[in-house]
Amino acid sequence: MATNDNPAAQPSEEEVLISVVLPVYQVQEFLPECLDSLLGASQSFGGIEVVAVDDCSPDGSGALLDEYAVRDPRMRVVHLPENVGLGQARTEGLARAKGDYVWFVDSDDRLTCGALAAVAERLRQTSPDVLLVDHALVNPDGRVERNARAHLFQDAPETFTLGERPGTLDLIMTAWSRVLRRDFLLGLDLEFGRGYYEDISVTYPSLLAARRLSMLDRVCYHYQRGREGAITSTSSPKHFDLFGQYERIFAFIDREAGTAEPFRRAVFDRTVRHATTVLATPGLVPGNLRRDFFRRASEHFQQFRPRDYSYPSGLRGLQYRLVERGAYPAYAALEPVNRLRLALRATLGRARGAARRTPRLVATALRRAYYRACLRLPADDTLAVYAAYWNRGYACNPAAIFEKARELAPGIRGVWVVAKDRTASIPPGVEYVVDGTPRCLRTMARAKYLVNNVNFPYELPKRRGAVLVQTQHGTPLKKMGTDLRDHPAAARDMNFDRLVEQCGRWDVLVSPNPHTTEVFTRVYPGGYEVLETGYPRVDRLVNASLDRANRVRGELGIAPGQIAVLYAPTHRDHQNETAPVLDVRRFGDQLGDDHVLLVRSHYFDIQRISSSRSVVDVSSHPSIEDLCIAADVLITDYSSVMFDYAVLDRPIVIYAPDWETYRRSRGVYFDLLAEGPGPVATTHERLVEVFRSGEHTRPSAAERLARFRDRFCPYDDGRAAERVVRSVFLGEPAPGESAAPSGRTSAAR
Missing domain, CATH: 3.90.550.10 (Spore Coat Polysaccharide Biosynthesis Protein SpsA; Chain A)
Known part of the structure; x- marks a missing residue:
């Protein structure tokens, strides 16, 4: 030296x-x-x-x-x-x-x-x-x-x-x-x-x-x-070094607890903020390592979270929840919003006059200004824009309509809006634009048709003469829309005036059944046309072949002859923190070797579950429809998946240990325990008894399911998407009712 x-x-x-x-x-x-x-x-x-x-x-x-x-x-x-x-x-x-x-x-x-x-x-x-x-x-x-x-x-x-x-x-x-x-x-x-x-x-x-x-x-x-x-x-894998450095910091806090311990929570918050900022900054973490970086952040969160820690508010708080739960698909869907916020923070720094305005407000103003300029461009009567679940990917009713439109209305060009880190969900050959980009705004502004299962951004209203098709994404058991005014714990910060304004933009509402029509036309007020067609996404279940079911079961590792039980609970949005409702490891063991439990957590509540012979974590599987096709039995609580699964005429078991709390805090439209699609369990022991006794396979359970299906699946005959396409894109008369087929089937072969 x-x-x-x-x-x-x-x-x-x-x-x-x-x-x-x-x-x-x-x-x-x-x-x-x-x-x-x-x-x-x-x-x-x-x-x-x-x-x-x-x-x-x-x-x-x-x-x-x-x-x-x-x-x-x-x-x-x-x-x-x-x-x-x-x-x-x-x-x-x-x-x-x-x-x-x-x-x-x-x-x-x-x-x-x-x-x-x-x-x-x-x-x-x-x-x-x-x-x-x-x-x-x-x-x-x-x-x-x-x-x-x-x-x-x-x-x-x-x-x-x-x-x-x-x-x-x-x-x-x-x-x-x-x-x-x-x-x-x-x-x-x-x-x-x-x-x-x-x-x-x-x-x-x-x-x-x-x-x-x-x-x-x-x-x-x-x-x-x-x-x-x-x-x-x-761009480098070395950004993973971040976690090791923070581990040394927490080791110091442990060592010098007398002076440093009071600041553990603040340091922890900076830790998560730092990791999410690195992940949100374009070009830092290589694309093929982003999921692994997120996994490390989730492990770090769980390891070092202080006992008295509570989430911050707003978008950051939502990000932190997803990090803790390892919910990468949901987190990735939020990243474009966060990246836009970070980019516009830099813009604020360059403009002192705007420095007091939040990046979000400036982002909204810039997007609106560019979008409104694009509205002056000529309309494209052959262009349809599709999106689903806040641009999380290719899914749900919009995907089913898109596929049928390509078949029946090939003159309509379909383009998907998708978050940048969800582009992999777009099938080969499907055109897409990345959310928030100028190309995306320009495409939306010129489109004749807009199809979504949630609302498009408030600041991007449709052009005059465009047709907005709102498909929604579930039959309502829980209170929705303006009915949430009486349930503030679930409504959180919902802007009801803005919600009503957005409903006024709808031209068509796709409804799966009369119950949904009655509820939605009241809680989502507007002058739109209702198409009672059945749900397009359910066509996939109705038309599923035995080969398709066996192929999905093989991909999931379900052994021949095993009974596949799909557990798909919903999110308790009236709670700040959600503990696991069911001990899936214990329940999977209790089912026995002839069963396998497929666990599909809600993307807000994903728990880290290690798969085994008896339990398979399918929370990140891209298609809930395929999981339904593969499953022989469904266990759920208040999720709308029960209405879709009912068309398969396979057993459904309701596990609702917190029914009374959920009914009071969220509000419901009917008594699930009395009018549900199958046996009800409100304790773990009762759930085990249902399966050990075979109660869910008895004629009484089948009769209950039949009544439920008659009420909520009257139009699900496998042609719902066709009826929407013919009505919206081809201008044919609105469809009438269609009788759905019946007959119990099993996925297990």
Whole structure:
């Protein structure tokens, strides 16, 4: 290891207040400006030393360091014989530092004019363990943007503790954003981590342990944004290093529980926010590793969640719930919204006049402006836009209508709107646009037909003359729409005025049965036409062949002769947290070897279940219809899957241990226990008894199912999608009633 240490050419230890530790690797282009900002005429304070660590850089950076060291005795250079990474390079520099304070500067950034003098004055006035300094971002085009959290520096007392100003944890946790008392840092026995995000394993613990903090409300540091090779703009598996670094932080909290424990919850929240931000930032986590990164985040969440932790509100809270539950498909469906929010946050930073407006409001305004401009383009009478489940993918009634339209109305071009990370759900040969993109907005604005099972975004109304087909996605047992005014726990923050306005945009409502027509036309008021056709998605069940059932069963690993039981509960949206309703592992074992339990959790409530011979987790399976086709028996509670499954004329068992609570809090339209499709169990023991006694296969159960099917499946004859297509796209008269076939079948062969 080479060094140019020359005691005669360096300031004495008494003269050194600040040691700048400068790790250097392949930054030849930026290094002169960085060194000039440290040692040049722009700095009037001379009581510093610069310990530059050449991390075996392959370019000319090492030679540049030596040239500067020859000219300025305040600089020392250490040449490492092999590349050790940014964290270890900082450690090497710290070991050679002599100043009272240490400032870890990145060699592609720079200090602002007079920064060292301002920092030195603040250090002498306050003698802190940690001094936090403000920064600005320098864009590739030279524009400079003030730190978005600069307000946290305003009106700060000269010194304080973290307990007095816990919001300090919201500041950026980089090594360069703080100046640390050297003896304090060495006494913490910390090391910078290896790989990406190496500094947080020091910056967090040092902030948690500090007894005396100070802040300097002055931009002292310019951070170079968007540099090629920077981790904030590099796609790499190394972003997984994030989790290991946070593990070290929580180990420190455990070790120093006396001082750090009160901040565990705040650190945990930053942990999840950091992981979700990395995942949401385009181009960081490679596409083929995104699901694995999400899985690691979920494991990390479950491992380190504090006992007193509660979810934040809004979109972030929903993200956190999905992370904890490992619900990647649902999380991925939300990512376009979050990415748009992050992108527009950057736009806000560039426009001070808009800085007080939330990114979401600005995003909405920008989308609306572009969309309304596109509405002036000519309409395309041959274009139909499809979407399902908030753009989560190709599914449900819209998919069934799309497939039938390709057959019966080939002159209508169908295009799907899908979230960017759900494009894999689109079958080969199906055209799609990515949600939120200009192409998507332009396509929606020009379309003659719009088909969805939920509402399209409020800020994107249909063009004049367009036809909006609302299919919904289930027969209502629970209260819906405007009926939720009387059930605020379930309605949450629903905007009923906006809901009614959106219903006014509907032209056609597809209904599966008279019960749904009666409910929906009341709770979704509007002047639309109702097509009582049956549900298009159910056609797949009615028309399913034995070969299809056996093929799906084989893909799921169901052994020949095994009885497949599908357990598909719904979400309790009146609860903040949802505990498992059924102990599926115990129940699967109790069913016996001749049964297999397929567990389909709701995407808001996904539990981590390891599959075994008796239990198979099918929560991430792309098709609930295929799971129904494969199953011999359905167990559910309040899910609309029971109405679809009933057309198969196979046993349905209701497991509703919280019926009374659900009925009071969510509200229901009929008594499921009295009018349901099969035997009812309200305890685990009773559910086991139903299966052991064979009650679900008795004639009394079949009679109950027949009554249920007559009431809720009168039109399900396998031609519902055809009736919708003929009515909407071909202009044929609205269909009349159709008798559904009957006859019990079994999937097991």
